Amino acid sequence: MLEVVDIHKRFTPDKAVLQGVSLALAREEIVCLLGPSGCGKSTLLRIIAGLERADHGQVRLEGVEIGNLPAHRRGIGLMFQDYALFPHLDVAANVEYGLRMQGMPPAQRRARVAEMLALVNLTEYAARAVDDLSGGEQQRVALARTLAPNPLLLLLDEPVANLDRLLREELVSELRRILKALHVTTLFVTHDQEEAFALADRIAVMRAGRIEQVDAPPQLYRRPVNTFVAAFLGFRNLLPITVDAHAGHTVRTAAGVFTLPDARPAQLDPTARLLIPPDAAVLDVQSPGPTYTPLTGCVVGATFRGSVFQLEVEPVESEATSRLRFEFRNRGRVRLPQIGERIALWLDSAQMSVVDGA
Amino acid sequence: MRRFLTVALFALPMLFLALFYVYPLLAIFRVSFSGPRPEVGAQAVATLVSPTFWSLLWFTTWQAALSTVLTVIAGLPLAYIFARFDFPGKSILHALLTIPFVMPTVVVATAFMALIGRNGVLNTGLQALLVLDAPPIQLEQTIWLILIVHVFYNIAIIIRTVGGFWGNLGPQFNESAAMLGAAPWQVFRTVTLPLLLPSITAAGLLVFLFCFTSFGVVLILGGLRFATIEVEIYRQAVSYFNLPLAAFLSIVQLLLTFTVMVIYTRMQARLSRSLRQRQRGLSRVPANWRQWTLVAGALFVTGVGLLMPLVALVVRSFTLGDQGPTLLYYQALGENPRQSAFFAPPVTAIANSLLYALATLAISLPLGVIGAYMLAQPRSRWAAIFDPLLLLPLGTSAVTLGFGYIVAMGPLRASPWLAPIAHSLIALPFVVRTFLPALRALDRRLREAAATLGAGPLQSWWTVDAPLLLRAGLISAAFAFAISLGEFGATLLIARPDRPTMPMVIYQALSRPGLIHYGQALAMSTILMAVTAAALIAIERFRLPGEEEF
Numbered sequence: 019m020l021e022v023v024d025i026h027k028r029f030t031p032d033k034a035v036l037q038g039v040s041l042a043l044a045r046e047e048i049v050c051l052l053g054p055s056g057c058g059k060s061t062l063l064r065i066i067a068g069l070e071r072a073d074h075g076q077v078r079l080e081g082v083e084i085g086n087l088p089a090h091r092r093g094i095g096l097m098f099q100d101y102a103l104f105p106h107l108d109v110a111a112n113v114e115y116g117l118r119m120q121g122m123p124p125a126q127r128r129a130r131v132a133e134m135l136a137l138v139n140l141t142e143y144a145a146r147a148v149d150d151l152s153g154g155e156q157q158r159v160a161l162a163r164t165l166a167p168n169p170l171l172l173l174l175d176e177p178v179a180n181l182d183r184l185l186r187e188e189l190v191s192e193l194r195r196i197l198k199a200l201h202v203t204t205l206f207v208t209h210d211q212e213e214a215f216a217l218a219d220r221i222a223v224m225r226a227g228r229i230e231q232v233d234a235p236p237q238l239y240r241r242p243v244n245t246f247v248a249a250f251l252g253f254r255n256l257l258p259i260t261v262d263a264h265a266g267h268t269v270r271t272a273a274g275v276f277t278l279p280d281a282r283p284a285q286l287d288p289t290a291r292l293l294i295p296p297d298a299a300v301l302d303v304q305s306p307g308p309t310y311t312p313l314t315g316c317v318v319g320a321t322f323r324g325s326v327f328q329l330e331v332e333p334v335e336s337e338a339t340s341r342l343r344f345e346f347r348n349r350g351r352v353r354l355p356q357i358g359e360r361i362a363l364w365l366d367s368a369q370m371s372v373v374d375g376a
Numbered sequence: 377m378r379r380f381l382t383v384a385l386f387a388l389p390m391l392f393l394a395l396f397y398v399y400p401l402l403a404i405f406r407v408s409f410s411g412p413r414p415e416v417g418a419q420a421v422a423t424l425v426s427p428t429f430w431s432l433l434w435f436t437t438w439q440a441a442l443s444t445v446l447t448v449i450a451g452l453p454l455a456y457i458f459a460r461f462d463f464p465g466k467s468i469l470h471a472l473l474t475i476p477f478v479m480p481t482v483v484v485a486t487a488f489m490a491l492i493g494r495n496g497v498l499n500t501g502l503q504a505l506l507v508l509d510a511p512p513i514q515l516e517q518t519i520w521l522i523l524i525v526h527v528f529y530n531i532a533i534i535i536r537t538v539g540g541f542w543g544n545l546g547p548q549f550n551e552s553a554a555m556l557g558a559a560p561w562q563v564f565r566t567v568t569l570p571l572l573l574p575s576i577t578a579a580g581l582l583v584f585l586f587c588f589t590s591f592g593v594v595l596i597l598g599g600l601r602f603a604t605i606e607v608e609i610y611r612q613a614v615s616y617f618n619l620p621l622a623a624f625l626s627i628v629q630l631l632l633t634f635t636v637m638v639i640y641t642r643m644q645a646r647l648s649r650s651l652r653q654r655q656r657g658l659s660r661v662p663a664n665w666r667q668w669t670l671v672a673g674a675l676f677v678t679g680v681g682l683l684m685p686l687v688a689l690v691v692r693s694f695t696l697g698d699q700g701p702t703l704l705y706y707q708a709l710g711e712n713p714r715q716s717a718f719f720a721p722p723v724t725a726i727a728n729s730l731l732y733a734l735a736t737l738a739i740s741l742p743l744g745v746i747g748a749y750m751l752a753q754p755r756s757r758w759a760a761i762f763d764p765l766l767l768l769p770l771g772t773s774a775v776t777l778g779f780g781y782i783v784a785m786g787p788l789r790a791s792p793w794l795a796p797i798a799h800s801l802i803a804l805p806f807v808v809r810t811f812l813p814a815l816r817a818l819d820r821r822l823r824e825a826a827a828t829l830g831a832g833p834l835q836s837w838w839t840v841d842a843p844l845l846l847r848a849g850l851i852s853a854a855f856a857f858a859i860s861l862g863e864f865g866a867t868l869l870i871a872r873p874d875r876p877t878m879p880m881v882i883y884q885a886l887s888r889p890g891l892i893h894y895g896q897a898l899a900m901s902t903i904l905m906a907v908t909a910a911a912l913i914a915i916e917r918f919r920l921p922g923e924e925e926f
Contacts, residue, residue: 106567
């Protein structure tokens with residue numbers, strides 16, 4: 019559907035924004051470009067949209083090279099981060115704009131506008147001025163306007179970044195429902211991994227102008243390819259592997275010796291780390307299973323977060339100081355472990371993995 | 377006691393306005409209803425039915441409308457370039473743009489005659505170059521010369537207002553239109569132009585207002601063929617001494633300009649509302665040779681267009697006919713061959729002008745600062761009354777004001793203070809508008825911070841307020857100074873002939889026949905230009921970023 023091949027872009031001679039990015043989207047797929055600010059994800063989006071030119075590389079849509087087409091002739095829709103609703107037009111006229119540019123007859127235009135407004139639940143808002151809308155309403159108008167001309171490909175630039183937290187979660191699932199219902203192929207950009215997980219079929223993690231990993235959200239979460247991706251996904255427990263236990267399945271770290279389900283190469287990269295997910299620990303349980311290893315730790319930090327609570331733990335039998343962060347379901351608990359308290363944990367090595375250095 | 381003092385202080389600008397603005401206008405009303413015929417309003421009726429009145433009104437309106445359209449057409453591309461591109465020399469060019477706006481009308485009119493008049497630099501140059509018998513550019517005594525000067529005068533308003541607005545308009549609207557399938561020209565027509573329209577209308581109204589009340593330009597360049605209402609008021613009052621007719625014309629003009637003024641203020645309010653979401657500056661360096669050519673070409677035309685008349689003026693003032701360089705005109709300024717009783721040596725005229733300008737500073741600056749403090753009071757009842765009142769002099773023509781002084785001031789008519797008072801009234805809106813943003817920007821927390829650091833009230837005013845207001849003070853001083861130096865319409869009516877100002881001397885010299893008189897006008901214009909330019913450089917040096925109101 020969309021193929022991006024070996025895109026290079028630099029704005030100044032000494033600063034390369036994109037250095038050979040390739041990516042392909044299947045029909046009706048929702049793909050996310052995830053990365054920290056400045057990684058080039060927005061630039062890639064603008065190159066696909068036709069608002070920037072790549073220095074090198076190809077953009078193909080339905081097999082047709084479009085790298086030299088101006089933006090207005092690509093048939094791609096782009097929803098801007100700040101929505102860019104036209105302040106001199108009302109809601110309906112904003113949605114109608116793209117249809118007018120297509121030269122669609124007025125009667126059809128009206129019908130399509132009504133259809134789009136119904137889709138985003140804004141039918142009564144047709145005659146409103148866009149300045150009078152709330153952030154969430156503006157976002158829905160922007161979506162309706164972008165989808166109205168029936169674009170071949172939909173691009174979303176940080177689609178919910180301008181909204182507050184509660185609204186964001188609601189709109190992300192709403193957005194996914196609409197996109198799936200309309201069978202729209204979508205590429206979107208975000209720096210928020212939760213948003214990416216919730217909305218995307220596949221996620222491409224970008225870093226400094228390159229794509230580090232492309233995977234479906236569960237696979238990505240389960241197997242980050244390197245410590246950069248792991249850290250960006252929010253993993254904190256990345257432990258140096260102090261002794262390379264050659265058994266292939268066994269690694270030694272400050273938190274103990276673990277036997278992993280997957281064999282690793284005998285010669286480990288010295289920058290490789292053991293990743294222990296925050297939910298890989300259980301508390302207050304007697305011998306939970308064969309893959310679990312006991313760990314006695316000293317609590318150095320405790321944070322209550324509603325349905326879960328987080329503990330920062332320093333392993334007791336460790337020469338190197340290393341802190342591990344774990345998250346536990348709250349389950350009606352009224353008292354958190356106190357700082358300085360010793361606790362007994364079980365760590366599930368089945369959830370652990372070794373990731374390469376970045 | 378303190379409250380009483382405040383009220384007394386705030387009453388000062390009100391009193392000034394009442395005495396020197398409202399009262400003279402009321403006097404004009406009174407005069408318009410008196411006259412040779414005893415019936416009340418007879419003059420008005422007689423004038424209203426006369427075809428000359430309607431053709432006067434018609435000419436005034438269409439020349440102003442045409443001037444406005446031409447100014448907008450010429451100004452929009454430059455506004456675009458100033459808004460979208462960064463290039464070397466941009467700030468200098470921006471400063472150059474203020475020149476025509478503050479240059480005295482007599483100087484500009486004289487400069488254009490020196491450039492494209494029958495014996496102007498361009499004509500003599502082209503004649504020599506192409507070996508022609510007659511001058512190729514025949515614009516003198518045509519409407520075109522007036523229109524060109526009006527464009528020259530007002531183009532800065534369009535560039536600054538629309539350009540400032542355009543610069544704040546983010547690229548996301550254009551980009552999002554393009555993403556929705558709009559070709560570049562469709563983007564301009566359906567998005568850019570509608571978004572710019574309020575600013576174009578506001579700036580256009582102001583240009584229309586200035587052209588509608590154009591006086592010096594039409595008086596000097598229009599000869600006997602063309603007259604705006606403003607020029608006709610002057611002629612009726614001074615040449616024919618038909619005060620009732622002059623009064624009636626003044627009232628008609630007042631009504632029309634006030635209407636335009638009201639619409640303009642509405643537009644301004646809407647403009648500041650739509651500018652709510654300010655964007656960061658979005659200008660960038662031209663990206664390719666096509667953009668560079670565009671920018672360079674436009675700037676060349678602007679620079680040449682702005683500077684050529686002024687350069688031609690200087691060159692001509694040092695050139696004797698076709699005989700080469702001379703200082704004769706400057707020497708002639710001091711001579712009085714006909715022993716005219718009204719003769720004033722140039723040094724006297726320069727001294728008069730400077731004295732008037734200083735007096736204008738002394739009056740308008742304190743009053744303007746008090747007025748600005750009054751308007752800056754949060755939720756002040758005073759502000760609501762005073763705000764529109766303070767803008768009114770901007771919409772009142774100078775000749776009307778001068779005429780009002782003639783009919784209202786009685787024995788005070790001969791007072792040398794009258795001219796600086798009129799100048800102060802004209803300068804007052806500028807002073808207030810320059811001070812107001814600076815005052816509003818003064819953060820109360822800064823003073824509070826100073827207090828917590830141990831500064832007493834006086835110390836904190838002196839160490840926090842004063843330095844921050846200093847710049848606004850210097851700018852408004854320079855504005856008031858330049859306005860007073862160049863003021864022509866009111867001065868012509870009220871200044872005493874034995875105390876002429878520089879613009880008056882220029883006009884007198886222009887209205888006399890002969891090369892030497894013309895030369896005197898050139899020389900005096902050059903001097904006036906130099907003095908005004910000095911004031912202007914001061915304005916640009918201290919201009920605060922983001923102040924584009926005038």
